[in-house]
Amino acid sequence: MSLINLVYYNIIPFILVLSLLVFVHELGHYLVARWNGVKVEVFSIGFGAELFGWTDRVGTRWKISIIPMGGYVKMFSDLNPASQPDQTLIQEMSEKDKEVSLFHKTVWQRIAVSAAGPLANYLFAIFLFGTLYIFMGQKIPSEETKIGHIMPKSAAEQVGLQEGDLILDINGITTGTFVELQKIIQENPGHEIDLHVQREEQKMMIRATPQAIKVRDHEIGRLGITPSYHEVKRSPLTAYFYAVEDVHTFSAKTLAHLGQMIVGNQSTDGLSGPLGIANLTGEVARKSLVDLIWLTALLSINLGLINLFPVPMLDGGHLLFYFIEAIRGKAVSEKVQEAGYRIGFSLVMLLVVISTWNDLSHLKVFEFFKNIFN
Known part of the structure; x- marks a missing residue:
């Protein structure tokens, strides 16, 4: 794929979808902050230098910034986009300033x-799903062993399996459901x-060899197929x-999957970062546009869920400190919050490194450079 095609077909759609989800997220913060009388100084889509605004x-500065990888709203009394309190400014505030x-x-x-x-x-994901269920139909997993989707560069793709193929049996063993099919593949x-x-x-x-995926201290097979769906329109x-x-x-399954990764029962290979999501x-x-709307709804759920994790820097970290304050009757000390932000930043960076490494591996970037220098 040429650079122009990469930008047009991958980068631009990704930036548009991400910017929409970030706008929805930050608009939630903005509206509730204004409703509670808080002054919002900046509403930014992206980070870094301002492109226009x-x-x-x-008095709110609405702007588009040069790095389109997120966004933020900066409230009055915030030190930075992570909403860390500006203690110097807070000590100098007048009574009028404190009101906002x-x-x-x-x-x-x-x-x-x-x-x-x-x-x-x-709420945005619910709106998108509900609207699709009215006009296009809700996707219900089929009970038959028909392939709905082939993962790119998977074992299934390599042997020529296609979407819509009905798998009658494996090694002579009849597979009545997709769950039974997956069990044999994993074995x-x-x-x-x-x-x-x-x-x-x-x-x-068709003869195929499931890819060996290491999970904790054993391996399971993965063919790279998902079940088919039929659509049911709702009122x-x-x-x-x-x-x-x-x-x-979807949220419960995502949490369960992450929990399995944390305890080592599942590999972190499934984590995707910006490169993988862009691809x-x-x-x-x-x-199709409909499939893009489906993906946008799923990414909106992921964005909301991740931000609820009790990690300083994320919304969940702020909520953790605030709930502790509500229980104790006084705020968490400045030193503890500062340490929390440092730990949170380290955890976020670790996640970025792991997911980016996975993306580079899945996209075979390392093999590309290896072939160049060999």
Whole structure:
């Protein structure tokens, strides 16, 4: 893929989707902050130097910044985009300044402001899902063993399996459900298996070798296929209830998956960073607008969920400090908060390094440079 195609088909769709989700997230913070009488100094999409912007009648600077990898709202009394309190400014504030300062609002008002960003992402995902369920239909996993999607560069793609293929049996063992199919695949890491496949009216035998994925102290096989879905349209009265249910299910599964990674029962290979998400966004955008909306909703859930993690620098870290303050009756000390921000920054950077390494490996960037110098 040429550089121009890479930018047009992958980078631009990714930036547009990310910017939309960041705008929704920060708008949640902004609206609840203004509702509670807090002065918002900056509303930025992106970080770094300002490309262009304007100042509204209440003094908020709305701007687009040069690094399109996130965004922030800076409240009055904040030291930085991470909403760390500016202790020097706070000590010099007049009584009038304190009325519009986030730091001087009640702990429950500050909790509301911090929670509003993730909540906005969740509400946006529910809106997108519900609207799709009304006009396009809710995707319900099929019980039959029909392939819905082939993962790029997977073992399934390498042997020519296609979306819509119906797998009748593996090694002569009939597979009645997709769960049974996956169980047999996982039990054969690195071992050839014979797939009896029906493609439209044609039946064929395809030999494949599931990729060996290390999970803790053992390996499982992965073919790189997902089940097919059928779509069921919902009424406007029920669509958003189904959307809430699916958002909850997706969040619970994501947390369970991350928990398995933390305890070492699953590999971190599945973590994707900006490069991997950009590549996926480009592939989905080329497929259809509807699929891009699906992906946008899923990414909105992920953004909201990640920001609720109790890690300083994230909204969940602020919420942790605020809930401790609500219980103790006094704020967490400045030294503890400073240490927390440092730990939080280190954890976020570690996550970025791991996910970026995974992206580079999956995109075979290392092999590309190795081939150049060999």
